[in-house]
Amino acid sequence: MAARRGRGSASGALVAGAVLLWLVLLMEAVPAAEAGTTYFVGDDAGWGKNLDWWLAGKTFYAGDMLVFKYKKEFHDLTVVGGKGFRRCKVPRKLAVVMRTGYDQVTLRRGNNYFICGMPGHCDAGMKLAVKAW
Template identity: 50%
Template sequence: MMMARGRGGAIGGGGVIALVLLVGLFVATSAPPVAEAAASYMVGDYGGWKFNVDRWAKGRTFRAGDVLVFSYNRAVHDVAVVNAAAYRSCAVPNKGARVLRSGRDKVRLGRGTHYFACTVRGHCQAGMKLAVRAV
């Protein structure tokens, strides 16, 4: 006994292709967005952490997770992580401020505004300070 072959199935020929395309479209549009990799920034670009670096961040967009790299001569400079008041006044507190002194310090940014200043007398006043806002 032979069974008849026909097009009576629910999905046949072109229907299978349409279903595959529909599933592919659904997967492509419902996939989570790919996270951007964190960027690394050399503060002051090739000149590094130096005088008048306070304008370096202007026009740049920083994101939480990005890394700032402070490159400098550690015999004559340092980098203090300070608050807004210390940044504005260039008066780094003797206690409580985290001071980096390796000459190649890396700081990962969290969301918000971050302030940095050199603690060597007169350097902050000469623009060796930085305010960076990460979104």
């Protein structure tokens, strides 16, 4: 009569060890999801015009959060596409307009475009383009 292998057999332990090793290697190969970094646009000055100085030296990643602080009586935050950004125009569709004075936006991978939709503000330089990796 042939011997039966039970749960404690050497081949079962070998398979379990191989599966465990495979899972450990897989976890090391895939970076853990990390909470993104939070940035306050314009630092203490807040959301305003000509913010190229604020972008300098920063690298943004998908999942990072931008916080826009501004006086809601005078400004807004409008999320637009590249065309709306270049033309300083708020499209009738596909634009997200926020007016709280403390707006939080999570960056998506690629180009992210923001303008102030108040008349003349974007044309005066109140716009921001952020590339997230």
